[in-house]
Amino acid sequence: QKEVEQDPGPLSVPEGAIVSLNCTYSNSAFQYFMWYRQYSRKGPELLMYTYSSGNKEDGRFTAQVDKSSKYISLFIRDSQPSDSATYLCAMTGGYQKVTFGTGTKLQVIP
Amino acid sequence: GAGVSQSPRYKVAKRGQDVALRCDPISGHVSLFWYQQALGQGPEFLTYFQNEAQLDKSGLPSDRFFAERPEGSVSTLKIQRTQQEDSAVYLCASSVRDRVNEQYFGPGTRLTVT
Numbered sequence: 371q372k373e374v375e376q377d378p379g380p381l382s383v384p385e386g387a388i389v390s391l392n393c394t395y396s397n398s399a400f401q402y403f404m405w406y407r408q409y410s411r412k413g414p415e416l417l418m419y420t421y422s423s424g425n426k427e428d429g430r431f432t433a434q435v436d437k438s439s440k441y442i443s444l445f446i447r448d449s450q451p452s453d454s455a456t457y458l459c460a461m462t463g464g465y466q467k468v469t470f471g472t473g474t475k476l477q478v479i480p
Numbered sequence: 481g482a483g484v485s486q487s488p489r490y491k492v493a494k495r496g497q498d499v500a501l502r503c504d505p506i507s508g509h510v511s512l513f514w515y516q517q518a519l520g521q522g523p524e525f526l527t528y529f530q531n532e533a534q535l536d537k538s539g540l541p542s543d544r545f546f547a548e549r550p551e552g553s554v555s556t557l558k559i560q561r562t563q564q565e566d567s568a569v570y571l572c573a574s575s576v577r578d579r580v581n582e583q584y585f586g587p588g589t590r591l592t593v594t
Contacts, residue, residue, distance in 0.1 A: 374522075376522070378520065402580075402581035404581055406585075411587075411590075412587055412588075413484070413585030414523065414585045416582060416583065416584065419581045419582065421581075458522050458523075460522075462580050464581070467525050467528070467536065467538075467580075468513075468580055468581075468583065469525070470515075470522030470524070471522050472520070472521050473520075473522050
């Protein structure tokens, strides 16, 4: 079993929908939880990170972490066609190594 | 300033050839990371530098893989005697000291071994 599990999708939604992306993990040592966006043939781009449990909001994006369930989520409100990309969750205990999920491919249909 | 840059962007190598992939981190970023991303997968950690010191190389898949950062800025990932299974995108990322949760990635080098 992988340390981080993420549904690869693809996930297809109409423009304006609320998108929910999720990851589960098994390593209790993870303290930082990140979300990256990756467009085709580009490097990952950091969207936001959360330390420990709780919520964090940045514009149309909200990240949630539930450490008791080992479950993290990213919500995208009012989704736009430009949000079409692969979304990667990533986690670290705060030391050198970051562990990524496989990524969920999202398509927002105009 | 500029973001992380990598060169070449694309590399085709014949099986058995040696390749060298270059990464220029963001100026002032002391931490540098290399990842391997197979098609349809997330990045997999290879190695980590803080300045010129290689602090973790636990992700390097074999002794054919070697990374260096001799002056604490530019880094090179070298793969000797390339195999088909080495075909992947190699990503470099950098961050300020101890901020592994805020890594900035380059565009990657797509390596194809024929």
